[in-house]
Amino acid sequence: MTAVVDPDTGDALPPRAGTADRDLLRLVACGGVGDGKRTLLGRLLYEAGAAREDRLAAVRADAAGRGGGPDYALLLDGPAAERERGDVVHRRFATATREFVVADVPGRERRTGDLVAGASTADVALIVVDARKSLPREVRGHTHLAALLGVGAVVVAVTKVDLVDYGRAAHERISHDYREFARRLGLTAVEVVPTCAPLGDNVGTRSARMPWYEGPALLELLESFPATDRGGDRCFRLPVRYVNQVPPDFRGCCGRITSGAVRPGDPVLVLPGGQRTAVTAVHGGEDDEAVAGESVTVTVADDVDVARGDLLCDPESPAEVTDGFQAHLVWLHEEPMFPGRRYAIRIGARLVRGSVRALRHRLDVDTLDQVPAAGLACDDLGLVDVEVDQPVALDRYQDDRRTGAFLVLDPVTNATVGAGMVRQPARPGAGPSWQRTDVGKAARRLRNGHRPGVVWLTGLSGSGKSTIANLLEQRLHARGVHTYLLDGDNLRCGLNSDLGFRAADRVENIRRTAEVARLMVDAGLVVLVACISPFAADRRLARALVAEGEFCEVHVDAPLEVAERRDPKGLYRRARRGEIADFTGIDSPYEPPDAPEVRIDTTGGTPEDAVAELLARLTAMGMVHS
Numbered sequence: 001m002t003a004v005v006d007p008d009t010g011d012a013l014p015p016r017a018g019t020a021d022r023d024l025l026r027l028v029a030c031g032g033v034g035d036g037k038r039t040l041l042g043r044l045l046y047e048a049g050a051a052r053e054d055r056l057a058a059v060r061a062d063a064a065g066r067g068g069g070p071d072y073a074l075l076l077d078g079p080a081a082e083r084e085r086g087d088v089v090h091r092r093f094a095t096a097t098r099e100f101v102v103a104d105v106p107g108r109e110r111r112t113g114d115l116v117a118g119a120s121t122a123d124v125a126l127i128v129v130d131a132r133k134s135l136p137r138e139v140r141g142h143t144h145l146a147a148l149l150g151v152g153a154v155v156v157a158v159t160k161v162d163l164v165d166y167g168r169a170a171h172e173r174i175s176h177d178y179r180e181f182a183r184r185l186g187l188t189a190v191e192v193v194p195t196c197a198p199l200g201d202n203v204g205t206r207s208a209r210m211p212w213y214e215g216p217a218l219l220e221l222l223e224s225f226p227a228t229d230r231g232g233d234r235c236f237r238l239p240v241r242y243v244n245q246v247p248p249d250f251r252g253c254c255g256r257i258t259s260g261a262v263r264p265g266d267p268v269l270v271l272p273g274g275q276r277t278a279v280t281a282v283h284g285g286e287d288d289e290a291v292a293g294e295s296v297t298v299t300v301a302d303d304v305d306v307a308r309g310d311l312l313c314d315p316e317s318p319a320e321v322t323d324g325f326q327a328h329l330v331w332l333h334e335e336p337m338f339p340g341r342r343y344a345i346r347i348g349a350r351l352v353r354g355s356v357r358a359l360r361h362r363l364d365v366d367t368l369d370q371v372p373a374a375g376l377a378c379d380d381l382g383l384v385d386v387e388v389d390q391p392v393a394l395d396r397y398q399d400d401r402r403t404g405a406f407l408v409l410d411p412v413t414n415a416t417v418g419a420g421m422v423r424q425p426a427r428p429g430a431g432p433s434w435q436r437t438d439v440g441k442a443a444r445r446l447r448n449g450h451r452p453g454v455v456w457l458t459g460l461s462g463s464g465k466s467t468i469a470n471l472l473e474q475r476l477h478a479r480g481v482h483t484y485l486l487d488g489d490n491l492r493c494g495l496n497s498d499l500g501f502r503a504a505d506r507v508e509n510i511r512r513t514a515e516v517a518r519l520m521v522d523a524g525l526v527v528l529v530a531c532i533s534p535f536a537a538d539r540r541l542a543r544a545l546v547a548e549g550e551f552c553e554v555h556v557d558a559p560l561e562v563a564e565r566r567d568p569k570g571l572y573r574r575a576r577r578g579e580i581a582d583f584t585g586i587d588s589p590y591e592p593p594d595a596p597e598v599r600i601d602t603t604g605g606t607p608e609d610a611v612a613e614l615l616a617r618l619t620a621m622g623m624v625h626s
């Protein structure tokens, strides 16, 4: 067999001449640590004739040095950095009839994010199970995720059958249990192949040592699967990455077709706007036609409004336009996801702001149990309700894996923090929308004679928030400013009396407080908030709820030793004695603000000094008249 392979880089190389018309099959390979996945993949490369000569020589030298059989796993020596980091490695190789891309998912404990990266484009999951084991939890987890990510078929390679004397029983047991488990997930296309990778049994060719097995060898099986679904048969979708304007009148919509095909004359719908028009020209395809996977520039008739981030689609079967959807969300970041926090969300070519409105449950990927949860930690998977600030066009993931997937980004760093699959768009307008009232903020401002705003004091317990806020309110009140002080302790006596001090409770505490502050700003007040508010993301949320210039973040700064020495309520003492858990600064974190409008060091001056400084700042912001 001839082969195209780049096991060094794992990069998707263009196929060698003569292989261009071979069907591509995308595989995701996973298995537990020590289950023999690397040896099997190495042997698969070898059987495909895809191993490099110098690497084969190294394998032979290694075997001779050890005085044992060849270690085929050494053929996989992929990019060192990826292996060290434990990232997914992509390997491309080909046989005479077929080209393969294998996403090799590391068999480590934390793997949800890896699997999402490897499986979201895969056609077939190759799952490795040690013949001596029953179905390990991780195999169940891999299968669950593969099903969720739309991988249509599974090949279970039962490895190490030599260690069960090539017997039929282990194979039959695994085969039965696995099919039963997969059926519950709706996965019915399951093949099971018994293998011994070091000796090559049933990898490239059928093994004489297992006459009871009548199916094909692994490579034969993989060669026989239907080709990768590139989306060409589905309805047309083109996320517009940018609009190329060339005066006086050329306007091309540029992007990569994710599904279907497009030709001049085709009617198209521009979403989320909803304008209907027709394609006048397609640049970038062949013979005026372009199909899924191709990057194109499309021009349309009429002077319709098309902008970067829009979705061009087939009017007969359009994507849904919505400002909310239910989705499976995989969290990929060390900082947990909590409902209410604001994120950037990328769907297709569109980038919007939004948040998880509700976390319905966390899914235990191994047991399929739905577990109640307040947040999602790194590698957790949950079912969530997402709401976005502007309407977006999307499909259900099960209908289209490209326009039904989205990424969640940190709004400040732009790092990817989550990946999701749309399960169900919400009915447009199903959620409540803000009702405009005739007496608005502007009218109240006129009547009050000052601008409204939020003075948000954050800091450790005992740093001085309540003392300063209280004194500031007295001064403002004396000057005729309409104020209200929201103190953490007071809020926790009523509105937030159901909340404790775990991270998720604090997030909800600050979300509610910020929403109340927003309403009070709408009512024309200068709102003083005195809450520890230990997480920067939540303070950002509070800021984002009011208009530019209406938020003044004040870091009431005292080192832990000072706050603890003051201990006005005796809480530090109790926390040190272990009577109070999750106490800020002791066993719960505090993230100081990077760039607050005001930082007050309370180890120095008096509360009066602090208030004088704050008044000056609020005067400059127009909340107070001098």
Ligand SMILES: Nc1ncnc2c1ncn2[C@@H]1O[C@H](COP(=O)(O)OS(=O)(=O)O)[C@@H](OP(=O)(O)O)[C@H]1O
Pocket: 460, 461, 462, 465, 466, 488, 489, 492, 501, 505, 506, 507, 509, 510, 530, 531, 532, 533, 534, 569, 571, 580, 581, 582, 583, 584
């Ligand atoms: N475990 C623990 N950690 C921190 N604080 C505790 C805790 N248990 C009780 N208290 C008391 O609750 C007050 C803090 O409530 P907040 O609503 O400001 O906290 S937070 O913003 O949700 O973090 C806080 O008030 P201040 O001392 O004024 O900050 C304490 O009086």
Ligand SMILES: Nc1ncnc2c1ncn2[C@@H]1O[C@H](COP(=O)(O)OP(=O)(O)O)[C@@H](O)[C@H]1O
Pocket: 459, 460, 461, 462, 463, 464, 465, 466, 467, 468, 530, 556, 566, 568, 601, 602, 603, 604, 605, 606, 607, 610
């Ligand atoms: N410059 C200062 N600003 C505010 N409080 C101060 C200052 N110096 C000393 N303190 C004292 O520190 C304590 C702060 O307690 P408190 O205002 O209840 O803190 P917090 O609301 O942050 O928990 C009070 O006893 C206060 O008198």
